[in-house]
Amino acid sequence: MSEFVFVRSCFMSSICLLIGLIAIGCGQTPPPPAADAAVGEVTLEIQPDDSISETIQVPDVADGTTLEAVMRMVEQVPVSVSGSGSTAFVDSIGEVKTDAGQGWTFKVDGAFANQGIGQTVLHPPTTVTWSYGAFEN
Known part of the structure; x- marks a missing residue:
């Protein structure tokens, strides 16, 4: 039973991390233009x-x-x-x-x-x- 709890805990932590990274990425500003841009x-x-x-x-x-x-x-x-x-x-x-x-x-x-x-x-x-x-x- 404890193995199941550990796997479930790791899975939930991974999901939370993934959602957080997606949320942060959605609000990012575009990178500045390249120095050699037209x-x-x-x-x-x-x-x-x-x-x-x-x-x-x-x-x-x-x-x-x-x-x-x-x-x-x-x-x-x-x-x-x-x-x-x-x-x-x-x-x-x-x-x-x-x-x-x-x-x-x-x-x-x-x-x-x-x-x-x-x-x-x-x-x-x-x-x-x-x-x-x-x-x-």
Whole structure:
């Protein structure tokens, strides 16, 4: 009977370890781009709800750079990013801040992303369109 308990205990410990490793791996940030990665331009189209759209060119972005890193590079307009990696979030662009019912959403080359800015990897040349509006359910 004690052999059964030992085997069961080892099995349960292995399962717990496996679940923990999977959970940790799911939230990882992509690795930084390689030093010899190709570079290109990222175009940011910023469309506030009631203001004139603004276009910003970010040159020399390495292939594989995250959108979070690009947003932190922007100098032409104030950008506030909280968190980092899988928890990175754009709090404001310019004077327009995210609140309980409205905020910034983005598309990469016309397609909505299915992950956050810290996990969205860019492949320049590319266009990121930021739109401010009501969050949809």
